[in-house]
Amino acid sequence: MAHSAAHPAPHSASAGSTGLLARLNGAHxxxxxxSFLVIVLAHWAEHLVQAYQIWVLGNPRPQARGVLGQWFxxxxxxxxxxxxxxxxxxxxxxxxxxxxxxRARTWWTIALAIQFWHHIEHLLLLIQxxxxxxxxxxxxxxxxxxxxxxRVELHLFYNSVVFIPMVVAMYLHxxxxxxxxxxxxxxCAGHRSEVRPLAPxxx
Ligand SMILES: [Zn+2]
Numbered sequence: 184m185a186h187s188a189a190h191p192a193p194h195s196a197s198a199g200s201t202g203l204l205a206r207l208n209g210a211h212x213x214x215x216x217x218s219f220l221v222i223v224l225a226h227w228a229e230h231l232v233q234a235y236q237i238w239v240l241g242n243p244r245p246q247a248r249g250v251l252g253q254w255f256x257x258x259x260x261x262x263x264x265x266x267x268x269x270x271x272x273x274x275x276x277x278x279x280x281x282x283x284x285x286r287a288r289t290w291w292t293i294a295l296a297i298q299f300w301h302h303i304e305h306l307l308l309l310i311q312x313x314x315x316x317x318x319x320x321x322x323x324x325x326x327x328x329x330x331x332x333x334r335v336e337l338h339l340f341y342n343s344v345v346f347i348p349m350v351v352a353m354y355l356h357x358x359x360x361x362x363x364x365x366x367x368x369x370x371c372a373g374h375r376s377e378v379r380p381l382a383p384x385x386x
Contacts, residue, residue, distance in 0.1 A: 204278065204281070205368075207278055207279060207282070208278075208279065208281045208282030208368065208369060209282070209368040209369055210369070210370070212279065212282040212368075212369030212370070212371055213369060213370055213371045215275075215278075215279055216279060216282075216353065216356075216371065219272075219275040219279065220353075222268075222271060222272070222275070223272065223346065223349070226268045226272070226342070227342065227346070228250060229249035229250050229251065229252075229268075230249065230338065230339060230342055232249050232250050233247050233248065233249040233252075233335065234335070234339065236248075236249075237335060244334075244335060247335075251264060252264065260312070261312055261313070262305070262308045262309040262311075262312040262313070262324065263309070265305050265308065265309075265338075266305045266306065266308070266309040269298070269301060269302040269305040269306075270302060270305075272298055272302075272345070273295075273298050273299060273302045276291065276294055276295040276298050276349075277295060279291075280292065280295060282356075282367070282368070282369050282371075283352060283356055284356075284359065284363045284364075284366035284367050285355070285359065285360065285362060285363035285366065286355045286363065287352045287353075287355035287356040287359070287363065288352075289352075290348045290349075290351040290352035290355065291348070291349065291352035291356075293348040294345050294346075294348040294349040294352065297341070297344050297345050297348070298345045301341045301342075301345060304326035304327060304328065304329075304341070305326070307326050307327065308324045308325075308326055311324040311325070312324050356371055356372065357371055357372055358372065359372050
């Protein structure tokens, strides 16, 4: 993956998806990460509005559908809205991972692994909603861990345990140590050509 030392020009001929992946993790990593963050925050907004509808407004849970769900209830009842967010997040976490190095890569990988499972849970819900077959002998569509934890609380938890390592990864990515910076081919931490002070804050 990290052939950048041998090929200093990332815009060279390597065509197709390889070239796109290289650009997403190189020149466009910052833009791609920011776009992803907007999507993630929109998703959080949905869940926080839903929490407000339940615990502040006292709405019954089936009527607490977040922002988009208020206007397009079928998006929620069909499970497409939830699944859409889950698969988009999984794809972004997967595609933007090579741009991370060192400790940031480790934290990003943790977020990816947890999101993979979160996505499986949503896939189970989607299959039940689409086929009309409800698993686990439950009255409503149900995912595996939902057998233990109620759905709203469970997904607040899932979103937190994906978001926290993501934020840690992004923080470390913006503040790499020397070795991590050497391996980076993006501009997220500033350009390497910048003159960096020799002050003793190399911690
Ligand atoms: Zn980057």
